[in-house]
Amino acid sequence: MNLILTFIQKAIGQGIAILFGASGEILIEKSGNLNLGIPGIMYMGGVSGLMGAFFYENSVENPNGFVGLLIAFAMALVVSALGGLIYAFLTISLRANQNVVGLALTTFGTGFGNFFGGSLSKLAGGVGQISVKTTGEAFRTTIPVLSEIPVIGPLLFSYGFLTYLSIILAFAITWFLTKTRKGLNLRAVGESPATADAAGINVTRYKYSATIIGAAIAGLGGLYYVMDYLGGTWIENGFGDRGWLAIALVIMALWNARSAIWGSILFGALYILYIYVPGLSRAMQEVFKMFPYLVTIIVLVFTSRRNKPENQPPASLGTSYFREER
Amino acid sequence: MNHKEPLVRMKKRSTVSLKQAVLVRLVAVLLSLVVCAVFIVIVTQQNPLQVYAGIVDGAVGTGRRAWVTVRETVVLLLIAVGLAPAFKMRFWNIGAEGQVLMGGLASAALMIYLGDLLPNVVLLVIIFVASMLAGLIWGYIPAFFKARYNTNETLFTLMMNYVAMQIVTFCIVFWENPAGSNTVGIINSASQKGWFPSIAGNSYILNVIIVLIFTVLMYFYMTYSKQGYEIAVVGESQNTARYAGINVKRVIKRTMMISGAICGLAGMVTVCGAGHTISTSTANGRGFTAIIVAWMAKFNPFFMVLISALLVFMQQGAIQIATQFGLNKNASDIITGIILFFLIGCEFFINYELEFRKKQKEA
């Protein structure tokens, strides 16, 4: 019983970063931009939050965890939004190929994260591994009282605030896209920018907004990993391929952020399954670690075989729009 | 009277001269180098000229460094050459990373298991075939599903990278040396079986020869062969291809087998011709960088050589700088990213021209 409880807890812990990434990417893809730079943006979000907290904690005598949290949160939002802005400028204003820009951004962002994550304390004149314990603790603060309730407490209330934020955001994005007029407009931009344009929608503004806000949301996934999951430190390439899994999750959730919640927990569970299956040899553990990718491939093949119009990717995904093209 | 024109409007250029196109790209490269310098200066607090001297020194400062730069360039080039037909066909093969790994894995396996049994030449020939076969299979799987069910190849090939990585870590469990290190170590370090032989006293000549041969072959394949023509038509319009009686599915599968095989060969060149070991970082992101190289060169092998050389030169230089200042070698990825942003962005100024608001003739 306890083991299962821990397993679910850890699965959710693994899934939240992916959920942030997927939610952000859904918003971006709904505007017609396929942003393969999400993995890089998540690295950028993570490391910049870490940097913000690091400089804060180093500059005051008795750092306050809550202030550190606010600074880290703001830094992550701003820097990942900047990553989104690079992508938006190149693909929307300069009409560069989206896949190529995305991959370059991922190269850049991953390097950015690993470089500053690995060199920051050295750059600041210190030694050893970067660590922001106080802020990390603040991010890990669970809901008091409620988390003490047996079973339900650990299952539902034992997480830091980013976990709840990710779920609220996922619901909010689904609500925004399906229930609001602006969401309708955004979906129209992603389906057919020419139609949206003719209807008086500012296509460029919608694409920019969605791409930048989506990037900021995805960046929180990196922040979650660094602050909540690792407790305020950096492991080179520790974030791994979660960014790519986030992009895979978008497809698995059929561009519905609400479905991505369950998908992210499933991915998280597959990610750590090897630890909880007893009696696995080291070699077999490696085989188990393959599961998230294999499952994604299987889902990909199955979604490509059904052809309900509503379940298809946004029709203009991957293309740039130029009104006077002819 | 309220008569306002938009401040800037853009127009598609009808023609662009080669001179203009080269000039725009040159300016982009220079600008990117300036931005890179700013970044390095902020981080290291050094004189930028010194920094660039350091980069040049790091890339080609000694004979050995220069050859490492050449070695890295040709591997990147070979992957780009392998990717070119796939991308020309508009098949988004993001899976070069995995195809290279599988080729490298096959090479390492044969070095380990057959190293003591066969003469080096025979072994290398077998590895040559096997590495290409391994890459071919890894490229064929997503192509099969693309042809059969129109499964999104971008994500499929991406996932295949990680499956390949897990297979490599799986094998490392059995091959690790010394035990408990979780690495394979240098394979056949004593016998040098499966290693590329030195030619004229240089260990990387064979790498260069192999890559140049495949680059030239690919150029002729894409430009003059019937299959190359089919790839071009399928890439432009599958509808037209069907109309012309081209079996689109067969072309997709065939092209991805070729693409995967060459990436697999790049795995062999990396393992047998450079590292003599295998790990999850054998491909080290080159599979992704090569995509951008191939795309920006518009699949022209000559431009691919130039772009690969520029990127590797800067990467090697940056690694040198980072080591010099005790910083993290990932600085090279930041440098690569900055150069790529500029090169990608400058394409716009080749394809479009901006028209600024004219002064009002009548008020």
Added chain:
Amino acid sequence: MDTNYAIELKNVTKRFGEVVANDSVDLSLKKGEILAILGENGSGKTTLMNMISGIYFPDEGHIFVNGQEVTIRSPKDSFDLGIGMIHQHFKLVPIFTAAENIVLGLPAEKGQGMSRVEADVQALVDRYGFDMNPARKIYDMSVSQKQTVEIVKVLYRGAEILILDEPTAVLTPQETERLFQVLKNMRDDGKSIIIITHKLNEVMEISDRVAVLRKGKYIGTVKTSEATIPSLTEMMVGEKVSLNIDRSEPVNSELRLEMKGVSCRNKEGTVTLNKASFAARSGEILGVAGISGSGQKELLESIAGLQHMEEGEIWYYPPGGEPQALHSLSVTEIRNLGVRLSFVPEDRLGMGLVGSMDITNNMMLRSYRNGKGLVTDRKTPEQLARTIIEELEVVTPGVTTPVRRLSGGNVQKVLVGREISSNPTVLMVAYPVRGLDINYSYTIYNLLNKQKENGAAVICVGEDLDVLLELCDRILVLQGGRVAGTVDARSATKEQLGLMMTGTIGKEEAVNEP
């Protein structure tokens, strides 16, 4: 400025690269009138209207709305001025409902959920007597329903000025009648309407005044009541042209191709071709008429080996040879049988040619398999490219120019030139003169007639019934994927074809079956 005018254009010029689409055009639309803009395809009608609706920005000139000079930078500016345009290619999102498409881009009023919107739209629909369900998805709708959505969309936005770009091109004669009635109602309601068309009879029927454009230039505006079809034709084409297409009697006509009970389904599972049967004979032109999407595409593509057929047979009767079955064969297999089958598809740059490739490379689409071993032969196609440029007078900077850069008429010459270069025994053409001006159209008619005289069985899918009636020997009418009948083109009338196209009369009642 005169406030009696809803819209006035002065000296409006628009260039695309070196092409001048509109050359210093003047135009005025009075309040409460229906103005027809008449012009050949490519005369710049749509470009002009796109500048009023904010799609393009004029290079020079002034636009006045209700007497005020305005700058229209985007479709939104245009809406704000009360202008609504119904484009030829509908601008609708297929996976949205009609109501969602209608409110797209509008700010929501307080408490106005989708159900409120749907009720409002329904009220509008009822008021004008349209046939449309606001909650229905666009991908489930017919072409005329989609057009209705477009019209309701601009009405919902309170447009006072409506621009309709070739609204009747996709409609049956009966649907056109209904549309015209609605337009007249709207005019009587005080709305100002511009209708773009190149069909003279429609101009005479619906408009109050006619403005004529020719090759991007403004020719003049006349009162419809004072105009005649010949006078308008003269304004439109510049000189008196005989509309007669030379048509010879078929000689030595024999059975060349036969389709027996062929059925096709599209990806969504809808039947696109329903047990279609017909015969094509050598030395004659068989026209194929029908509302767009009645199975024309499937008919041609199943013969060419490009359609998966559910059932049925296709037989080819070579001159002096044994019949050959073509059904279930691929394009390559048909060619390997030695069948000289040529096909000019509807989508020229998306199917018949590769837009980004030059003329030589496009010649190779048919011949690239020739050549020794793995290497393809480029010499012969290059010669063919030069021959076509010379003989068909293709206007191009050279053989290495990408065909996308050529004008529509020249693109079609390249395509038709390649297809007839193999001396086909069966030549299939789909909408061969769509988008072409009158001179290019006649070049194409002549090429088709020459093929007919050479003994080819020509199958020509067309949309302009007048042309089909003058060009073809027999006309096959498709209706909803079925063959509604075949008529003798020399004796049939447009009305009869129109009725067959809409399914009002069927094969049994089509009296003059040859």
